[in-house]
Amino acid sequence: MRKPIIAGNWKMHKTLGEAELFYADVQGRIPDPAQVETVICAPFPFLFRLVQLSEGKAPSVGAQNMHEEESGAFTGEVSPTQLKDLGVGYVIIGHSERREYFNETDESVNRKIKSALGHGLTPIVCVGETLEEREDSRTEAKVSGQVKAAYSGIPAKEAERTVVAYEPIWAIGTGKTATSEEAGEVCRSIRKTLEELYGTEAAGRIRIQYGGSVKPDNIAELLAQPDIDGALVGGASLDPESFLRLAEAAVHE
Numbered sequence: 001m002r003k004p005i006i007a008g009n010w011k012m013h014k015t016l017g018e019a020e021l022f023y024a025d026v027q028g029r030i031p032d033p034a035q036v037e038t039v040i041c042a043p044f045p046f047l048f049r050l051v052q053l054s055e056g057k058a059p060s061v062g063a064q065n066m067h068e069e070e071s072g073a074f075t076g077e078v079s080p081t082q083l084k085d086l087g088v089g090y091v092i093i094g095h096s097e098r099r100e101y102f103n104e105t106d107e108s109v110n111r112k113i114k115s116a117l118g119h120g121l122t123p124i125v126c127v128g129e130t131l132e133e134r135e136d137s138r139t140e141a142k143v144s145g146q147v148k149a150a151y152s153g154i155p156a157k158e159a160e161r162t163v164v165a166y167e168p169i170w171a172i173g174t175g176k177t178a179t180s181e182e183a184g185e186v187c188r189s190i191r192k193t194l195e196e197l198y199g200t201e202a203a204g205r206i207r208i209q210y211g212g213s214v215k216p217d218n219i220a221e222l223l224a225q226p227d228i229d230g231a232l233v234g235g236a237s238l239d240p241e242s243f244l245r246l247a248e249a250a251v252h253e
Contacts, residue, residue, distance in 0.1 A: 002207050004250035005230035007039040008237025019046045023053045025240035030058040036250040039090050044078055051087035062090030068115040080119035091116050094126045096169045106149035117158045124163045125150050131170035144193045156202040164190055164208045165232040171212030183210045184225030191227050216245035
């Protein structure tokens with residue numbers, strides 16, 4: 001049985017004071033971590049303070065990106081070593097906004113996943129298609145290709161420590177969302193691709209999230225799909241009450 005995982009991606013939102021208030025509001029109210037894993041992926045300047053506030057309790061703290069190298073002349077970047085030293089446990093890798101606006105590629109995503117795993121971080125690996133690709137019936141080919149590229153050279157035991165986040169690009173921040181059946185179908189396709197790479201048993205242990213305009217009023221039907229194990233949530237994770245409702249819905253599923 002795969003434990004659900006609800007991860008908030010705050011993107012470039014909030015001040016430090018607002019982030020502190022969020023943690024003060026949700027701590028002690030998050031459902032039992034044995035039943036649902038919760039993570040907030042916050043902007044880099046907030047990570048140290050949020051790790052302090054979390055004190056090892058839910059929600060855990062994640063980063064939104066990282067460089068694959070441990071150190072070097074990479075102005076403006078943050079390394080896996082630095083994240084681990086802060087006490088960060090998770091990192092989003094290959095989000096569509098990183099691919100679109102910052103020229104990340106399947107190859108760089110693969111390097112980052114390997115580096116994150118090598119430093120004891122849990123990568124949340126993003127894949128997803130554009131509206132044009134969906135309309136041209138290329139969703140499965142696009143997403144399967146991204147998964148295969150992302151996990152190239154990664155052994156099964158390491159892959160089992162990762163989380164895949166299926167985020168149709170056309171549904172991110174648009175208010176649109178795939179139907180639960182559409183999302184479930186693509187997540188099943190992702191599972192099949194993982195089965196090709198690692199076999200049924202290992203693939204069955206890798207959690208797959210859905211992301212793309214997830215809200216408290218649609219999460220239950222998404223989580224009812226057998227291959228959807230949680231959600232990577234943008235806007236709806238910014239409000240404490242909304243985030244709590246998402247976490248509670250995951251427990252009830």
